[in-house]
Amino acid sequence: MLEKAGVNVSVVEGTFSEEFRGRIPGAAADPRFWAAGVSVVVHPRSPLVPAAHMNTRMIVTTKGWFGGGADMTPVFEVAADTADFHAALRAACDGHDADYYPRFKAWCDDYFFLPHRNEPRGGVGIFFDELDTGDWESDFAFTRDVGTAFLDVYPRIIRRHMTEPWTDAQRRAQLVKRGRYVEFNLLYDRGTLFGLKTGGNTEAIVLSLTLVPVRYGSRSPAP
Helix, strand or coil: CEEEEEEEEEEEEEECCHHHHCCCCCCCCCCEEEEEEEEEEEEECCCCCCEEEEEEEEEECCCEEEEEEEEEECCCCCHHHHHHHHHHHHHHHHCCCCCHHHHHHHHHHHHCEECCCCEECCCEEEEEEEECCCCHHHHHHHHHHHHHHHHHHHHHHHHHHCCCCCCHHHHHHHHHHHHHHHHHHHHCCHHHHHHHHCCCCHHHHCCCCCCCCCCCCCCCCCC
């Protein structure tokens, strides 16, 4: 049912390269860093089940902050799925700050965009970075709640569609969308760049790359 999926947990420390340190807040003054994160990437076999991504992280240089978010990328959008996904994330945000949801949703819409194609990658969700309100416990609790909201809502959406039959044409549309996903990760994604520049596990970082040729298809869900 899942073509490629992974949960990556990382706790790393080191020194940013001279080339990269200027892009990270606080690293120009001292290039040493510590970072920890959890990343979930899911690419279903069925084109009727949305792909999804969730990441939460904390980075410390001479400054310290949280970042992350959760997003869902449907090939064929279903209004009820989108509404439920947003409702779960809105509840996580509203429990901490009424401004978070509209601000982080807009950030997601802007962030998950392909300028070279002038089209969205397809992200439905929230994104935030450099979150440091001065209250570490509150920032950590919010970041944790984003993860738990994703853990609650996304499996429910999977179960709605996992047994629905699908066609070769729908599968081909999925692979085109998957290509857009990969383009974004390799060209623009901050987490991908951070992982590659800090010696991360390459196979984990490029998890979204497809294993199948474009002509691969099936008219029914995999057993």
